[in-house]
Amino acid sequence: MRLPLIITLNFVLSALMISYIEWFKQDEANLKALNSTYIKDIEKLEKISHINQWLESRVIPNIKERLCEAEEADKNLIEFYDLNKEAYNLYINKYIYEGNDTKNMELSYDISTHDKTKLIELLMLRDDNRFFQFKELCIDKDRVVGVIEVAQPCKKASHVSQ
Amino acid sequence: MNRFYSISIQNDDVCILAVQSKNNIFSVETQQYIKLSELSQFLKNKTSYYVTFAQEEAVDEKILIESAIKNDHVIRRIILGKIFESCATKKLLFNYCPISELKNGSKITYQVDGVYEDEYLHSLKKVDNWSQIKSATINKFALFGISCECIKENSYFSIHTFDNKIIIIVIHDNTLIFSREHTIAIDNLEERKKILIEEITQTIAYVQQHFREIEFSLIALSGSLSADDDILEHIYILSGLGVCVLYPNTFIRGLENEEPQSHMVSLGSWFVPKKYQFYPTSILGLNQYGFAIKVLLGFSAAVFFITSFFAYKQYDSYSKTLQNHEVVKSRLAQLTQDTKIYSDEDLSHYIQHIQIVQKYMQYHPIDPLIAIRPLVELQKPQNIAWEHFDEFMRLNAVFKRSFHTLEALYQFEKLFFNSLQTLSGTLYATYQNKTNYATLDFEITVTIQNMKQPTNSKELPRKRR
Numbered sequence: 001m002r003l004p005l006i007i008t009l010n011f012v013l014s015a016l017m018i019s020y021i022e023w024f025k026q027d028e029a030n031l032k033a034l035n036s037t038y039i040k041d042i043e044k045l046e047k048i049s050h051i052n053q054w055l056e057s058r059v060i061p062n063i064k065e066r067l068c069e070a071e072e073a074d075k076n077l078i079e080f081y082d083l084n085k086e087a088y089n090l091y092i093n094k095y096i097y098e099g100n101d102t103k104n105m106e107l108s109y110d111i112s113t114h115d116k117t118k119l120i121e122l123l124m125l126r127d128d129n130r131f132f133q134f135k136e137l138c139i140d141k142d143r144v145v146g147v148i149e150v151a152q153p154c155k156k157a158s159h160v161s162q
Numbered sequence: 163m164n165r166f167y168s169i170s171i172q173n174d175d176v177c178i179l180a181v182q183s184k185n186n187i188f189s190v191e192t193q194q195y196i197k198l199s200e201l202s203q204f205l206k207n208k209t210s211y212y213v214t215f216a217q218e219e220a221v222d223e224k225i226l227i228e229s230a231i232k233n234d235h236v237i238r239r240i241i242l243g244k245i246f247e248s249c250a251t252k253k254l255l256f257n258y259c260p261i262s263e264l265k266n267g268s269k270i271t272y273q274v275d276g277v278y279e280d281e282y283l284h285s286l287k288k289v290d291n292w293s294q295i296k297s298a299t300i301n302k303f304a305l306f307g308i309s310c311e312c313i314k315e316n317s318y319f320s321i322h323t324f325d326n327k328i329i330i331i332v333i334h335d336n337t338l339i340f341s342r343e344h345t346i347a348i349d350n351l352e353e354r355k356k357i358l359i360e361e362i363t364q365t366i367a368y369v370q371q372h373f374r375e376i377e378f379s380l381i382a383l384s385g386s387l388s389a390d391d392d393i394l395e396h397i398y399i400l401s402g403l404g405v406c407v408l409y410p411n412t413f414i415r416g417l418e419n420e421e422p423q424s425h426m427v428s429l430g431s432w433f434v435p436k437k438y439q440f441y442p443t444s445i446l447g448l449n450q451y452g453f454a455i456k457v458l459l460g461f462s463a464a465v466f467f468i469t470s471f472f473a474y475k476q477y478d479s480y481s482k483t484l485q486n487h488e489v490v491k492s493r494l495a496q497l498t499q500d501t502k503i504y505s506d507e508d509l510s511h512y513i514q515h516i517q518i519v520q521k522y523m524q525y526h527p528i529d530p531l532i533a534i535r536p537l538v539e540l541q542k543p544q545n546i547a548w549e550h551f552d553e554f555m556r557l558n559a560v561f562k563r564s565f566h567t568l569e570a571l572y573q574f575e576k577l578f579f580n581s582l583q584t585l586s587g588t589l590y591a592t593y594q595n596k597t598n599y600a601t602l603d604f605e606i607t608v609t610i611q612n613m614k615q616p617t618n619s620k621e622l623p624r625k626r627r
Contacts, residue, residue: 003455010462017469024476031483038490045497052502055512063515101514123528131522137548146548151522153515 063153068129073103073154076129080150081105088122093147102151106135111144119144129153165191166210166296170304170428171285172325173216174198179428181416188432190416193425202290212297212431214304215285216327221245221256221276222341226269241274253279255440259337273339275303277440286442293448295441301427302329302341303438308430309382310336312408318380319369320408321362322426323387328358330365334376338438340369359393363400384408384426525550530557530610533589536581537561537608540574556611565602574604582608 068076074096084090094106111118122144125132130152137146168179180192196204205211225244231237241258256276277300286298299307309320310333317334326347332340342365348354370378381403387393388407398405410422410429422429441449504512527548534557537543543559550556561578565571575597585591589610596605 003459007455007458007462010459010466014462014465014469017466017473020473021469021476024473024480028476028480028483031480031487035483035487035490038487038494042490042494042497045494045501048503049497049501052504055504059512059516062519063512099518101518123526131518133522133525133550134527134548135550137527137546139543139546141544151518153518 068152068154070103070154073152076152077103077105077150080130081107087118099151101155102131102153104149104151106147106149108147109145113139113142113144122148164210166212166432167205167208168428168431169201169211169213169289170425170431171198171201171213171215171288172301172427176201176288177425177428178204179425181432186413188414188416190414190425193417198285198288201288205289205291205294209294211289211291211295212434213286213289213295213299214427214431214434215282215298215300217277217281217285217300218343218345219278219281220300220302220341220343221254221274221278223274224261225258225272225274227272229268229270237272241272245274245276255279255282255442257437257440259437261337261339273337275338275438279442282440283442286445292445293452295445295449297431297434297439298441298445299431299434299439302331302343303338303434304427304430305329305384306331306333306338306430306438307433307435308384308408308410308426309333310435311413311430311433312410313380313382313406315380317376317378318382319366319378319403320382320384321387322383323358323385324424324427325386326354328361330362332369332373332378334373336435339373339376355390355393358387359396359400362397366401366403378403381405382408385423388423389420525555525612527557530555530589533585533591533610534559534608536584537578540578540581554612556609559608559610561604561606561608563604565604568599568602571597571599571602571604578604578606585610 077096081090081092089110091108091110092105093108094104096103096105098104109122111122113119125148130150133149133151135147135149137144164183166181166183168181170177174197176196176198178192178194178196179190180194182189182191194204223241223245225241227237227240231240237258241256242254245254245256254276255278256274258272258274260270261273282300286292286295289295305320305322309318309331313320318332320331320333322329326345328344328346330340330342330344331338344361346354346357346361348357366378366381381397381401383394383397383405384407394405394407408423408426410426411417411419414422414429417425530548531538531546534543537559541561541563544562546557546559548555548557563574565574582591582593589612592609592611594607594609596607597603598605
């Protein structure tokens with residue numbers, strides 16, 4: 001009577017083991033699928049974190065530095081014109097107008113070819129608070145003439161200050 | 163090491179030997195005599211029985227059957243039919259085997275040995291647990307078993323006496339070809355001895371007469387007569403055959419000196435070949451059931467171990483995945499906590515700013531001027547015009563020079579075009595050649611732009627050699 005009991009017990013335990021195997025397999029497959037999703041999410045978050053670092057170190061500080069109120073932007077442009085008018089023979093082509101988050105002013109310039117220092121100065125114009133975009137540059141025997149656009153980033157009314 | 167019980171049931175008396183076996187060496191641990199009525203009580207909780215009975219009546223027939231008949235079932239039915247014709251109508255348990263020497267033309271003589279089922283079962287019923295019976299037979303076959311184990315001759319007699327009984331068996335080619343059991347009920351020792359010798363010698367003479375073609379070599383004695391030298395001498399003189407005594411002490415231990423002689427039938431019980439064991443159907447069923455149970459036990463144990471092994475492997479793999487999951491989950495939680503998520507509005511603001519920066523930093527007249535530096539080093543351009551609007555940028559540079567000889571113009575052009583060829587980068591360079599070879603005035607307008615546009619001007623020339 002003992003042996004049939006042991007046999008039955010063996011088969012019952014075997015069936016239990018088989019069901020465990022199936023359960024483990026099923027659950028492992030679910031876990032693997034979940035892990036795969038988590039890993040993709042982690043990769044995305046790492047990318048986001050990387051972009052955040054770049055934004056925080058390179059973009060946001062620049063925006064903070066450059067952004068000013070619209071009125072202040074106008075003043076800055078006017079100030080720039082007044083300061084450089086004589087040096088580069090500036091002439092207002094297009095008075096202050098709005099761009100995308102910028103206040104712009106289009107100026108034409110005229111420098112003697114022989115005044116290389118001024119020419120280099122003009123070509124190397126850099127400013128932390130504004131952008132310069134050459135639109136035209138013509139160099140002939142005596143004169144260097146052209147058009148430059150000065151862009152002053154400024155806040156739009158809708159933008160929340162950072 | 164196996165332990166089993168050899169049970170010899172002689173009418174109401176039972177002799178039980180408890181035996182241990184290891185590597186074909188048997189050791190009798192205990193010997194016990196009990197009454198038949200006490201047997202079932204004695205065997206409680208004991209396993210592996212080898213049983214032998216004293217049965218006066220047994221079937222010992224030689225039956226001729228056509229050699230063409232080979233089917234066991236048919237042979238058994240023919241044997242049963244012939245036995246019922248000749249003697250009894252009692253139920254039989256029997257085994258048969260062909261006697262090769264007695265082939266008779268197209269027929270084969272079968273030696274049939276059997277017991278009467280009712281009497282046999284009457285004795286066997288005293289053993290309660292039939293599933294533990296490993297072998298069941300009657301005395302003469304037990305004697306056959308021990309004789310075959312002790313004597314390696316081909317044809318011989320084996321004679322055993324105990325109490326007032328005498329068993330004579332004739333063995334040829336490991337087959338029992340003749341047997342006789344007789345009871346001598348005489349108390350006078352001399353008279354008894356005389357009759358015993360007579361009985362033996364007459365039987366030997368009969369067998370030798372009946373089986374003329376067999377040459378017998380030996381008479382093996384055992385039991386009470388083996389100790390009597392007079393009988394041995396008489397048998398030797400009268401039969402003319404060598405006489406020996408069965409002496410199983412070499413492979414059966416635990417019995418001193420002549421002790422095995424009184425247990426010869428019990429000792430032979432576990433050497434009985436299958437063909438001389440008689441099982442009722444129920445024992446066979448029980449044995450088959452026992453065998454099936456053991457096979458099933460082995461199989462179930464194997465299945466259990468295999469499934470356990472795979473379950474363990476699966477669990478191991480699962481726990482590793484679970485650990486990995488915990489690590490990934492905590493890493494994700496940490497990153498989710500640490501990563502700042504900007505609002506869409508902020509992000510679109512930053513993107514707009516980046517676009518502004520890109521727009522104002524993308525094109526600058528310095529870039530194409532640096533690009534044409536090799537040409538400028540050869541000839542200062544007469545005028546340069548650079549313009550940019552939206553995504554388009556273009557630089558026109560006019561190079562003029564007058565020469566006195568065509569050779570000088572040729573050499574200069576060669577250098578100029580070589581330099582023009584080396585202009586690299588993402589800018590497209592084309593030129594318009596307006597050189598007047600009559601007046602030797604070199605004039606080329608080089609155009610550099612950021613994207614290909616259909617122009618009338620030529621593409622860059624092939625390198626001049």
